[in-house]
Amino acid sequence: MLCSRGLGGLRARAAPLRPGRAGLGGLGAGIRARGVSTSWSPVGAAFNVKPQGRRLDLFGERRGLFGVPELSSPEGFRIAQENALRKTDLLVERARCTPPGPQTVLIFDELSDSLCRVADLADFVKIAHPEPAFREAAEEACRSIGTVVEKLNTNVELYQSLQKLLADEKLMDSLDPETRRVAELFMFDFEISGIHLDKEKRKRAVDLNVKILDLSSTFLMGTNFPTKIEKHLLPAHIHHNFVFTGDHVIIDGLHAEAPDPLVREAAYKIFLYPNADQLKCLEELLSSRDLLAKLVGYSTYSHRALQGTIAKNPETVMEFLEKLSDKLSERTIKDFEMIRGMKMKLNPQNSAVVHESEGLLGYVYCDFFQRADKPHQDCHFTIRGGRLKEDGDYQLPVVVLMLNLPHSSRNLPTLLTPGMMENLFHEMGHAMHSMLGRTRYQHVTGTRCPTDFAEVPSILMEYFANDYRVVNQFARHYQTGQSLPKNMVSRLCESKKVCAAADMQLQVFYATLDQIYHGKHPLRKSTTDILKETQEKFYGLPYVPNTAWQLRFSHLVGYGAKYYSYLMSRAVASMVWKECFLQDPFNRAAGERYRREMLAHGGGKEPMLMVQGMLQKCPSIDDFVSALVSDLDLDFETFLMDSE
Numbered sequence: 001m002l003c004s005r006g007l008g009g010l011r012a013r014a015a016p017l018r019p020g021r022a023g024l025g026g027l028g029a030g031i032r033a034r035g036v037s038t039s040w041s042p043v044g045a046a047f048n049v050k051p052q053g054r055r056l057d058l059f060g061e062r063r064g065l066f067g068v069p070e071l072s073s074p075e076g077f078r079i080a081q082e083n084a085l086r087k088t089d090l091l092v093e094r095a096r097c098t099p100p101g102p103q104t105v106l107i108f109d110e111l112s113d114s115l116c117r118v119a120d121l122a123d124f125v126k127i128a129h130p131e132p133a134f135r136e137a138a139e140e141a142c143r144s145i146g147t148v149v150e151k152l153n154t155n156v157e158l159y160q161s162l163q164k165l166l167a168d169e170k171l172m173d174s175l176d177p178e179t180r181r182v183a184e185l186f187m188f189d190f191e192i193s194g195i196h197l198d199k200e201k202r203k204r205a206v207d208l209n210v211k212i213l214d215l216s217s218t219f220l221m222g223t224n225f226p227t228k229i230e231k232h233l234l235p236a237h238i239h240h241n242f243v244f245t246g247d248h249v250i251i252d253g254l255h256a257e258a259p260d261p262l263v264r265e266a267a268y269k270i271f272l273y274p275n276a277d278q279l280k281c282l283e284e285l286l287s288s289r290d291l292l293a294k295l296v297g298y299s300t301y302s303h304r305a306l307q308g309t310i311a312k313n314p315e316t317v318m319e320f321l322e323k324l325s326d327k328l329s330e331r332t333i334k335d336f337e338m339i340r341g342m343k344m345k346l347n348p349q350n351s352a353v354v355h356e357s358e359g360l361l362g363y364v365y366c367d368f369f370q371r372a373d374k375p376h377q378d379c380h381f382t383i384r385g386g387r388l389k390e391d392g393d394y395q396l397p398v399v400v401l402m403l404n405l406p407h408s409s410r411n412l413p414t415l416l417t418p419g420m421m422e423n424l425f426h427e428m429g430h431a432m433h434s435m436l437g438r439t440r441y442q443h444v445t446g447t448r449c450p451t452d453f454a455e456v457p458s459i460l461m462e463y464f465a466n467d468y469r470v471v472n473q474f475a476r477h478y479q480t481g482q483s484l485p486k487n488m489v490s491r492l493c494e495s496k497k498v499c500a501a502a503d504m505q506l507q508v509f510y511a512t513l514d515q516i517y518h519g520k521h522p523l524r525k526s527t528t529d530i531l532k533e534t535q536e537k538f539y540g541l542p543y544v545p546n547t548a549w550q551l552r553f554s555h556l557v558g559y560g561a562k563y564y565s566y567l568m569s570r571a572v573a574s575m576v577w578k579e580c581f582l583q584d585p586f587n588r589a590a591g592e593r594y595r596r597e598m599l600a601h602g603g604g605k606e607p608m609l610m611v612q613g614m615l616q617k618c619p620s621i622d623d624f625v626s627a628l629v630s631d632l633d634l635d636f637e638t639f640l641m642d643s644e
Helices: 042-048 075-099 102-128 134-151 156-167 169-174 179-192 200-226 236-241 261-270 278-296 302-304 316-346 418-435 454-464 486-495 500-517 527-538 564-582 586-597 608-615 622-628 636-640
Strands: 031-033 051-056 227-230 241-247 248-251 351-354 361-367 379-385 397-403
Touching: 075 156, 075 636, 102 134, 102 156, 102 179, 102 379, 102 397, 134 200, 156 169, 156 179, 200 278, 227 261, 236 261, 248 261, 261 418, 278 302, 278 527, 278 586, 302 316, 316 500, 316 564, 316 622, 361 418, 379 418, 397 418, 418 454, 418 586, 454 564, 454 586, 500 527, 500 564, 564 586, 564 622, 586 608
Parallel strands: 361 397
Antiparallel strands: 031 051, 227 248, 241 248, 351 361, 379 397
16 A cells, blocks of 8 residues: 555555556455475465465564554554554654754654554555454554544644744755655645644644545445345346345446456446445545645645646646547557457457665565455555664564465466566565665655655566566476466567557546546536546547446545556656666666665655656656557567467
8 A cells, every 4th residue: 555645644545456457448464484385486486385374473573463562452453543642742742842953854754653653554454454353443543543643734833843944944954855855745744734724724624634534435435335236137147147145146346357248248337336325425525625625725636636746736637648648549449449349259249675785674574365355456555664763773664565366276376367477566566665765754765755656666567577588587387397488478468558558548537537526626517427528538438328437436535636647657667667677677787776766765855856867857748648658559570470
């Protein structure tokens, strides 16, 4: 799970999801000690070893979750909260009494860290723990800590202690660039929270933020809530594709991978059928965000949300999306024609991380395998951010990589599909960002950076996952040990470009819809009418009557006004790959430069400055668009060549 701003990054938590293909287009708990077999490749062995029955204690003795002693039971979350809040009170008092200087920033970061250490862990546990009692306790902890953060962000005395530092030009000039930027980021959090307002309006801002937290949680739950209908409403011959409870059928998703088109159609229309409560929740969420933005001095929520990002403002985002849409238009039309042709043919009737010289860098918990009640999401969670402690030691980062790989069977090991492998590389990109960052402050550690930069390291890893020179290092036949043939990998990679323009056009549509929803309010039409109008303009496939896809658009919570970030990050990743790694993906000098210029800073440096440092130029919107479009060019000779 990626963190962003607020004290310690608690305000805008990115949803642990990736932009999938199974949307409108329909395209589609602890670590255990493991014994390792070397009969396959090292990576294959890591995925297929069996649990040995005894939990591995990361910190050297048997303790609570992630080494937090209080968390040996759900009740521990309340204790952890109380401890964090007591420490918060002490730190607030220290901040108020400490003369302005570098120590001010350190106190703020420690304050942020004390809250984040509970909230970040709870963020993961509330969706991933197998026991409901733990999930419920973690959910309550998230809400409680989030409420405290919003109150702190409107605490006048706390603000004044920081304001004294920023108002002293001589003192600010004496600070190193990272400390200065972190001080400015903390001040930015105060400003967007309405610290400049009178007491009554500040309270209104806190109340709105807490309301938004609650609405976000409710909406997110609703996006995944299954739809139940009477089974007689579905054709009998497709019943076996769904789950039954009594006389009802449970539709829990779009079933986009189902081979039967009738199953896909039924699931699409039923799962996306408008739900009045979910629609009301979305409208209230959008309205509350707009009220908050206007209350603290912004014309729209988008203008507030995009401060400090690569894009800077919604006008730049729309310029990027419209230019990209124009470039994609002809390719998308061809993709749709090819899809229709294919349709007619098919249906004529219709880990612990150690550096070779620097030693231990941090810990990666790997929660890779499926289990009951585990969310079907591949995600990265920060459990503890890295930071330089006052005693000079570095607080090592702790993260979780959560996947949903199938378990091995008696006859087969766990075999990864290309998509699973790509997802693993993607999430590992986030983990590398967390592990290799060495920021002084946890407020800007690893993935705590602007959203349109946070996905760059993860998407860049996808390019490595699609390069034969990389794949050949580990991909083996599980029985013979034979490497994958180069032409097979090349054809597979080229096949991913088939209909890729249409897929990218879909992302443009999603991002544009997100911008409109978070633009000028009151909205001129209903959210469903806006969906229909935007789909017709920015996608190409017609809107299906009596559906409300936006009510399942969970990214509206974590990526409100920032969904474009996936496309922007992909553009940056594409440029970094082509200019730095395409010639040699194992180039050590390029890798060290990548760490030095991009990964090491977390959010402690302006994102565009990191991009410039890596690319040695300042890319324009046209450069971003060109990078994305050039990735779509299909090498037909590779794609069509004989598999032998």
